[in-house]
Amino acid sequence: MYKRIVSMAPSNTEILYALGVEDKVVAVTRYCDFPAEAKKKPKIGGWLDIKEELVMNYKPDLLLTSTFVQNEITEKYKKRGMNVVPLMPTTLVGVFNSVKKIGKLVGKEKEAETLVRDMNKRINDVKNKAKNADFKPRLYIEEWHKPPTISGNWVPTLARFAGADYSLIRAGYHSREVFLDEIKKYNPEFIILSICGLSDRAPKELIVKREGWENLRAVKEGNVFVFDDSLLNRPGPRLVDGLEKLARILHPEVFKEMGMH
Secondary structure: OOOOEEEOOHHHHHHHHHOOOHHHEEEEOOOOOOOHHHHHOOEOOOOOOOOHHHHHHOOOOEEEEEOHHHHHHHHHHHHOOOOEEEEOOOOHHHHHHHHHHHHHHOOOHHHHHHHHHHHHHHHHHHHHHHOOOOOOOEEEEEEEEOOEEEOOOOHHHHHHHOOOEOOOOOOOOOOEEOOHHHHHHHOOOEEEEOOOOOOOOOOOHHHHOOOOOOOOHHHHOOOEEEOOOHHHHOOOOOHHHHHHHHHHHHOHHHHOOOOOO
């Protein structure tokens, strides 16, 4: 069983902690900020600027990478004969599979199954409640602002479960740039800013002051919200928190009694 794990992505770190194997995590990235204790772990760099000598110093027997942006890093350590496992989900089912895969690697298969079951239970609660909503507002979730980029991957599924129309992008596709003419035509009724790496500090001005966006319904009606991006962008256990928060914003009449977990 692996005893010295280096986690090269915040989602992997959150899953390791959720499975109760934080004592095996010897180092993380500077973006691994949840749970709070993870911030105290030694750092080996960021997404791409990983310091090799630091990684080697920790003598890991397992490296966990994530997303296609780390492909080169994954290959580099594989060439060195190190044990690297990339977790690259693009769908919600893929996220569950990542949890199970990490569970298997660290000897916590039962805990992983329980975690996935709990996530699914909460997801189904939201899905079933959302069916009582009167309408499906058009929703746009932005994960990057230069250029404006709509959240893809598992986010369209979460949006649909929360009772939204999210027809600008399909689930399982990488996030993509959106153009002014298509956003005007779509005319979202709600806009969520979930800017990568900005936590909950993205300024609403990015949307409300953006040229050409001032007449969008969401902007005119004041339905622009800022999310802590880790609730939607990170393929880990807290996607369910993001889903519940989204549902409460879109359909307060149905979800007002739903407290946060």
